[in-house]
Amino acid sequence: MISRLTALLLGIFIFSACSTVATAQSKTRKIYLMTHGSDADPMWIEWNRGAIAACAKIHAKCHISFHSNNVSSQKEAFNSAIAARADGIATTSAEPKIWNKEVAAATKAGIPVVFFNSDDPAAGRYSYVGADLFQAGVIWAKYLVDNKVVKAGDKVFLPVEAAGATYQVLETKGVASVFDPLGIKYSVLEVGSEPASLITRMTEYLTANRDVKAIIGLGDLVTAHSRAALKNIGAKPGQIPVVGWGYSKDTAEAVMEGYAMAGLWQFPYDLGYLPVMIVDGLAKAGGKGYDITTLDLYDKSNVQTFLKTMMAAQKK
Template sequence: MKKLMVIAILVCSCITLSFSLYYVGVIFQSDLSLSSEARPMYNEHAERIVIISQEQGSFMMNEVQKGARKAAELHQLKIDFWGVYRSNLEGLIKQIDIAIASKASGIIVEGVDHPDFDAIVKKATEKGIPVITINSDAPNSLRKSYIGSDHYQEGIIMGQYIATQLKGHGVVGVIQNLVSPTTDDLRLKGLREVLSKFDGIQVVLASNDIEMSQPKGQTNDILNHNPAVNAFIGLSTDSGESIVQAARARAGKKEYPIYLFDDSPQTVMLIKNGQVKSGLSQHYEEMGVMSVNLMKRWLDATQLPLENSYFTPISVVTSPEVEVSAP
């Protein structure tokens, strides 16, 4: 009899314990579900994108990163920002090679139209890593797409604006990037195409000499050989202050209208102070968002193939508050 009672007690205890454990489990799962909904966590195996810049720390790259972070958070992607601090093809290629070795899911990089760059993009492609170029292109490479401004169209837009400002007459000195000229070549092509239609406008450049690589040296060289120059255009970004200083040092009280192809805080301040006539807004943050969105589309294999290029808006900025042209 005692044995039966002991067995019955043990059976009841086991049943009670089983029910208790079941309800504890249900409550725990419910709490975990609520916690997960309130605070989503990234999968440790989430896809990782590496964005590599030729000018790490620049205004352009900071804006690109701002947009890229927003898009990466939306898609729950891991994202790293690498780059070199001065335009340096060798350093840029080394960064891409490291990204390949680290098995990045995708690479977004400022392109360079050069065989060595094309070779490293080919290596990434062969490893199954898609490459998208941003802000500057490498059209002969195996990159999947280009996101950024149409630099040729930038030249067209700025040329039309300058021709109107000069009323079809003047000698215009052009300051360019002689070290890494690909982007500037496209801008200059568009600029010349427009200004050549005006018989009263002459375009002049500094001597094609490595000693003239800096904006100040180019400005002085143009003034030495073309004293009739009455306006300057800076094709390369962040060249404004150097052009302003050199022109003022040579001209005394004479004011030269200066036009630039960027809208960095430095350029905006020069416009606000009346030292520069206009800049060009290229909507870098939008480039960052678009590049990550398109990389995610490629990785998910949705809506493929990508278009060859995705051009972001261009606007002429005449004051910190006003954008006067947006095609």
């Protein structure tokens, strides 16, 4: 795996290489980017900003689409990219094994495919940019254990927007690798992605399960809205600590207030920027297996730095 600093330096190198190629080519390259995320999600808004910036840098025509966990819609966009003879495709893999056929077809057509945010190496993609989702689960579970928040016999609540999605499966496996040997219990609950209803479902679960000692938000929206659910049941800051994804201002503020302990940051801008550079540069040169890990943890000690990044992004 490659560190974020190395990735950014390589991004500069790739851009330089791509600029040279752009000068030599007369046609405008077509790159298709598609995500299972929503264009209303703070994380994907920042991802979109990075993708647009990269496309502008290399003077490519980019087709960006959001599919809100609709696999059929995302597959249609992928196949449209193949039919349009795209120069490169970048996509998320929200479920295991769903892209095997499409990636094979793209490869046969000479179109490099890069995954970002959620991976499926067995699909035959060229490269991956994003977090190791199994390790994300490990990081959250270890954080709770190391800070003596949970112990043997305790129960941890794992809300998620879409149960069965790749990110939920891998993150839960990571959590299990830490909790199972220690005898710590955990429960995954699908609550959906509409804010009002997911807050209601989390509130109902916490009301019925007063013995919950901590919450691990397996998705950004559930982590961001955990504070609201905790307030609904009258929990005080720190009474039921939360860890999870930390892309939103709500999560950062929850960390500052003490409702959340820590948030994971996947550098969403880079998730949009770097796949464009890879499909346009290294992938054309046969850069298969060129993976970049983007992941960092913030807590009360450094949350201000990440909050400034979020606020700056919202102003652009």
